Amino acid sequence: MLPQRVRLQYEASVLHPDSLIGCGVRRIPEGSTERYTRWINTITQDQLTTQVYTSHGPTVVMPTWFCSRNWFQRVGPFDEGGKGVPEDLLFFYQSLRRGGGVARVDHCLLVYRYHEKAATHSVLEETIWNLRVDFLQERVLSQWESFTIWNAGKQGRKLYRCLSPANQRKVKAFCDVDENKIQKGFYTYEESKERPKPKIPVLHYKEASSPFIICVKLDMTGGVLEENLNSLQLREGADYFHFN
Structure with a gap:
């Protein structure tokens, strides 16, 4: 921990009593998990809530957590299942279910060590x-009547296959920028027991309609994904959520 951590996070927790309070981090060795570290430190306060579904996990990382004892007891204990149990993610989700908030002190207050034998690597x-x-x-799909999956490739199709039948029926289209996928016109769900098998249209993203679940990794397209989203004037947390 760096100096001022307890004081600054305590002050934040007084303002946000029913929240998990995080902070900025510096990773050692320098350059470890570069994209992940950048995400931890730079997503906005609003995105701390909207980006809770991404593969990065909790939007404030567990080593930085600070909260009142009262809030901890309201959320409940950690899952002590041991190796292979993502206890931080389970606690984080439960805090959100209880109506808890998420906040970050925008100072680097923790040195966060990366090493190959960390317990996180045991989680499948x-x-x-x-x-x-x-x-x-x-939290999201139960509130929507229909939606589009942004990515007609491997990750988008995997998400579709893993949805409940009721939510699969809500998928009105896939969208993409890949002309080869778009020209095929449809994704056929071959594993379906329905007859005829579901065929989901594949559209160019400009032809698709919101809301979207984005199954393209952040910070991996040289800003192209982010520019495409901005061009449609969409609001994160209302018109789309990031999943990858």
Whole structure:
């Protein structure tokens, strides 16, 4: 911990008593998990709430958490299942279910060490995926009558296949920028037991309509994805949510 951490996060928790308070971090060795570290430190206060469904996990990372004892007790204990249990993600989701907020002190107050034997590496990717899909369905898709999956490739199709039948029926289209996928016209859900098998249109993103679930990784397209979203004048948290 760096000097002032307790004081600054305590002051923030007084203003946000029912919240998990995070802070900025510096990773060592320098350059470790560069994209992830940039995300931790630079997403906006609003995105701390809207980007809770991404593969990065909690929008304020557990080593930075600060909250009142009262809030901790209201959320409940950590899952002590041991190796392979993403206890931070489970607690984070439960805090949000209880109506908790998320806030970050925008100072670097923690040195966050990366090493290959960290417990986080014991958690299976599929475990995280299933928790994220369930939380997305619970918090977002249950409120929508229909939506578009932004990415007709591997990740978008995987999300579609993992949705409940009721939410699969809400998918009105996939959208993409890849002309090859768009020219095929449809994605056919071959594993479906329905007859005829569901065929979901594949559109260019400019022809698709919101709301969207974005299944393209952030900070991986040289700003192209972000520019495309901005060009449509969409509001994160209302017209779209990031999932990857």
